[in-house]
Amino acid sequence: MNQPTTDPAQERALIARARAGDESAFAQLVTEHSARVYGALRRFGLNPQEADEVAQEVFLRAWRGLARFEERSQFSTWLYRIAFNEAQRRLARRPPPTVSSQPGDEDAIAALPTAIGTGPQARTLDREFEQMLQRALAELPADLRAAVVLRDLEGLSTDEAAAVAGVRQAAFKSRLHRGRMQLRALLEPYLRLEQAN
Amino acid sequence: MSAYLDCDLRTQARARLEHHTAECPECRSVLDDLRHMLALLQSAPAPEPVADGPAIATAVLRRLHESADH
Numbered sequence: 001m002n003q004p005t006t007d008p009a010q011e012r013a014l015i016a017r018a019r020a021g022d023e024s025a026f027a028q029l030v031t032e033h034s035a036r037v038y039g040a041l042r043r044f045g046l047n048p049q050e051a052d053e054v055a056q057e058v059f060l061r062a063w064r065g066l067a068r069f070e071e072r073s074q075f076s077t078w079l080y081r082i083a084f085n086e087a088q089r090r091l092a093r094r095p096p097p098t099v100s101s102q103p104g105d106e107d108a109i110a111a112l113p114t115a116i117g118t119g120p121q122a123r124t125l126d127r128e129f130e131q132m133l134q135r136a137l138a139e140l141p142a143d144l145r146a147a148v149v150l151r152d153l154e155g156l157s158t159d160e161a162a163a164v165a166g167v168r169q170a171a172f173k174s175r176l177h178r179g180r181m182q183l184r185a186l187l188e189p190y191l192r193l194e195q196a197n
Numbered sequence: 198m199s200a201y202l203d204c205d206l207r208t209q210a211r212a213r214l215e216h217h218t219a220e221c222p223e224c225r226s227v228l229d230d231l232r233h234m235l236a237l238l239q240s241a242p243a244p245e246p247v248a249d250g251p252a253i254a255t256a257v258l259r260r261l262h263e264s265a266d267h
Contacts, residue, residue, distance in 0.1 A: 023258055023261070026254075026257075026258075027251075027255075027257075027258055028254075030253055030254035030257050031251050031253070031254045032250065034246065034249075034253040035243065035246050035250060036243075038244065038247075038253075039243035039246075042244035048244075048247050049247070051244075051247075052247045052248060052253075055246075055253060056253065056256055056260060059253070059254075059257045060257060060260055060261065060264075063257070063261060126241070126242050129237065129241060130241055133241055134244070148238075152235055152238040153238050153241060155239065158203065158205070173200065173205075176199055177198070177199035177200070180231060180234070180235075181227075183234065184227070184230050184231055184234055187234060188230070191230050191233055191234060194233070194237075
């Protein structure tokens with residue numbers, strides 16, 4: 001998850017200024033949160049170009065809705081909610097992804113470095129894992145994918161993630177469990193490879 | 198198992214699951230996989246943005262002005 005560099009008090013001040021119409025303050029908020037929003041959109045299932053476009057939509061909606069932002073929740077959680085809704089809207093407009101990753105995708109596994117270490121090779125492995133993860137996430141139904149993304153990748157609490165997804169906690173926990181189990185099956189070859197090292 | 202990993206089980210249910218996984222290699226393997234997968238997910242690098250933050254901010258402000266002009 002991308003950690004913010006602005007402290008909470010600074011962020012509250014920027015939000016107050018942006019609410020009063022200060023565009024430069026809002027631009028700072030966009031700069032601070034854009035990588036996080038983009039990453040979440042990609043993980044919700046949008047391709048790079050879609051995520052780039054929709055990230056802008058998210059911030060346009062945030063600007064227009066700033067007056068309605070209740071500071072009981074974090075600004076980032078509020079942005080996640082807008083991003084989640086915009087991603088669902090975009091995904092609903094296109095057919096399900098056709099790129100398929102099979103749980104036993106030997107080519108993908110063969111392409112991985114053979115040892116887990118540190119330094120450049122570990123970073124390569126991180127990127128390989130990220131790509132494999134993107135393919136596996138794309139295989140999950142959208143509601144299960146969103147649960148795993150919000151809770152396990154973006155690091156929201158169960159309360160926050162359920163609120164972003166717009167469901168009760170019990171329903172969210174059920175989605176999360178099913179999503180994790182399906183993702184485990186899809187990533188099993190990678191998990192086996194790691195255990196072997 | 199998810200609830201167990203999230204420390205979201207009551208004491209009795211937690212003890213039951215621990216007792217079961219101690220005796221059932223299949224469920225123990227699933228639990229180990231899930232634990233390992235969650236650690237990987239938590240440290241997974243975020244997708245790299247096409248544009249950097251200031252570029253997105255500039256694009257957003259441009260679109261704000263465009264919509265205000267119409």
